[in-house]
Amino acid sequence: MQALLDPVFLARLQFAFTVSFHIVFPAFTIGLASYLAVLEALWLWTKREVYIQVFRYWIKIFAVTFGMGVVSGLVMSYQFGTNWAVFSDRAGPVIGPLMGYEVLSAFFLEAGFLGVMLFGMQRVGKGLHFFATAMVAFGTFISAFWILAVNSWMQTPAGYAIAPNGQFVPEDWFAVIFNPSFPYRLVHMVLAAYLTTAFVVGAVGAWHLLRDKTNAGARVMFSMAMWMAAIVAPIQIFAGDLHGLNTLQHQPAKIAAMEGHYEESIKGAPLYLFGLPDNEAGETKYAIGIPKLGSLILTHDWDGEMKGLKAFPREDWPPTPVVFWSFRIMVGLGMLMALVGLVSLVMRLGGRIYSNSLLHRAALVMGPSGFVAVLAGWVTTEVGRQPYTIYGLLRTADSVSPIGLPGVATSLIAFIIVYFIVFGAGIFYLLRLMAKTPGAIGKAEPETPMRAAGIMPGPAQQIAKGE
C-alpha cells in the first residue's frame, strides 16, 4: 500500500497500464494488416470469391482495432513528456529522432492509405486498392522497426556519448539503431504479432466450423491460421531462445531474475518449473526444477556456469517474482501454440483438419493466447529492465517528471476508467463482429449497418432509420 503513495511507482503504473492496453492493438494489427494484404492478393490472383469475403469480414475488425490502436498510441506519444520529463530531456536526442522516423515513415503511411483501404473500393481501381492495403501493412511493419529500435536501445544502449548537460548524444546512428538486442527483439515481436493474429483468426474460424463444418470462409480462416501456427510457432521458440542468449550476454541480472537464481554463481544450474522467488530472503522458495537444464539451455553446456542475482549489487535487482512468472506464462503459451500447430499438421495430413471438433475447441480456447503471451513477454522484458529506464545508465527513479502525487494519481485513475469504458466497449463490438458467420457479409445484416465508419449503404440506412 505504501507504494501507492509513491509518485514514481504511480508514474510507472500509469505507463505500464497505458502501454499494456496499447500494445495488444498493434500486436494484432501488424499481423492482421499482413493477413488482409495476403487475402486481397489471393483474391486478385485466384479470383476466388471466398478470399474477398474473408477480407471483408476481417477489414471491419481491423478498422475497429486500428481505431483503438491509434487513440491509445496517441496517449503514448505524450506520456514520455508528461510523466518522464527527465528521461525525455536526457534521452530525447537519441530516441526522439527514431520516434520521429516512426511518425514520418510509418504513421502517416498507415493513416494516409487507411482511408483508401476502408472507403476506396468504389473510388479507385483494384490494383490501387491492393496497393493501399499493402501500404497499410508495410506501415505497421516499419512502425514496429522504429519503436523496437527505441525500446532495444533503452535495454542495450550503444553508439552514444554523454554530454556535460547530462544528455545522451548519438555518436553512431547505425550502432544506435542496430544495437545489440535490436535484431532479436524485432524478430521476436513481429513473429509474436503474426502468431497473435493467427490464433485469433484460427479461433474465429474454429468457432464457425464448430457450428457449420462446410462454411467456406471459416475453412479458409482456420486452414491459413493453422499453417501459420505450425510454421511460425516453432520458429518463434527458436528465435526466443536466441533472444534469451542475447539477454544473458547484455542483461545477465534480468536472466537471473527470469530463472529465479540467487546464488552468486552456480555450475549446472537447474531449470525451475515452479518456485516463489523472494528478493527479501534472497532465495527461490519451494523450487521444483530439472537439474542442469537451465545451464544447458543458456550456456549449451550441462555444467555451464550461471550468475545469480547475488553477483549484482542489491540495488540493481529487478522485482524478481513478476519477471519469473511472466516469463513462465509466455514460454508456456508458446509451447502450447506450437503443440496446436503440430496437431493441426497431423490432422491436415490425415484429412481431418475441418472435421476434428477437438482441434477446433482447442484452437478456440487458444484464441486469446497470443495477447496474453505478448503481454507476459512485455512484462518480462520491461520489468526485468528495472530499476533502470536506460539499462545501467539512467535509473527509473531519476527519470520522472517533477509532478506531485495528486497529479499522477488523478490522471492514472482517469486513464483506468476511460480505458475500461472505451476499450471494453470496443472489445465487445469486436467479439460481436467475430460472432457473425463468414459469408453472410454481402447480405444486409439486420442489427447493424454493413460498413464500418463511413459511407453507409442504402439498405442499412433504412434499417438505422427504422424503416
Add this chain to the structure above:
Amino acid sequence: MTLDLPLIWAGLIAFAVLAYVVLDGFDLGIGILFPLFKKERERDVLMNSVAPVWDGNETWLVLGGGGLLAAFPLAYATILPALYAPLTVMLLGLVFRGVAFEFRWRTVRWKRVWDWSFTLGSLLATFMQGIALGGLIQGIKVANRAYAGGWWDWLTPFSLLTGLSLVVGYALLGACWLVIKTEGEIQNRCYDLGRKLSVGLVLLIGLVSLWTPFLGEQFLQRWFTWPNILLTAPMPLLVLLAAGSLWRGLHDYKRPLQPFLSALALFVLSYIGLGISFWPLMVPPSLTFYDAAAPDVSLGFLLVGAVILLPIILAYTAYSYYVFRGKVDPDAHYH
C-alpha cells in the same frame, strides 16, 4: 556551408503544428457542431465528410509531439509537465472522439452514447488545446532544465479565453468545410452557423491580440516599439481583410470554397502573429529554441528523413483528399 539546424527545425515544428491545427481543426469542429444536427442522416453526412481523412489529420499532432521530443527535448520536457492536466484531458477527449468513428456504426442502442462521445471528446480536446496554447503564451517557469511551476499554473482567465477562442475557431472551420462538402439544407445551415461563428471568432481574435502584449515585456516591445511596429501594424489590417473575405464568402453562395480558405487565412495570420510575439522564444519567458535544441547530430539525422518524406506525405495526403473529393454522398455503396 553550415545549416542553422535549430532554426530549420523550429520552422518544421511550427509547420507541423499549423498543419495539425488546419487539418484536425475542421474535423474537430465537425464534432463540436454535431449536436446541432439532430437527424440521423445529417449526422451520417457530417461524419462521412471526414471519416476517410481524420486519422491522417490527427497524425500531425503525433508529429508535433514526436518532433518536439526529437528536435527540442528540453522544450518537450518542460512544456508537457507544465500542461500536464490540460494535455491529459485532451488525450482522453481524443480517445473518446477517435473511437466514435468506428463504434457508432457498430450499435443501434448505444449510437447516441457514441454521438455524445464524438461531440464531448471533440469539444474537450479543442478547449484543452486552446488552454494549452494560452498556458504556453502566458509563460512557463523553468529552473535547472525542469518545470518549476505549480499544478494549476495553466489555469488563468487568459487561458480560458484562448480555449474558448479555439472552440469557436474550430467550429467555424468545421462549418466552412461542410459548406464545401454538403448541399441543400445542411449547407444552408452551415452558411448560417458560419456567419455567427465568424463574428464571434473575429471578436475573440481581437481580444486575445490585445491581451497578449501585456503578458510579457518581450511581447509588448515586439508589437509596439519602433521600428517593429512597421512589421506588426499590417497584421491587424490583414486580419480584417481576411475577415471581410470570410464574410463575403458566407453570403455569396456561388463560391463555396471562399469561406474555408478565408477562415484558414485567419488561422494562419493569428499563427504568424504568435510567431512574431514568440521569436526566438520557444518556452516563454526564458527558453529560446536554441536553448532547447537537441545536438546537431540529432537534428541533422532526422532532417534527412523529413526532407525526403514530408513531400511524399504531402503528396499522398493530397491524393487521399482527391480520391474523396466532391460532395458527400450518404447513399454511396462501398461494396
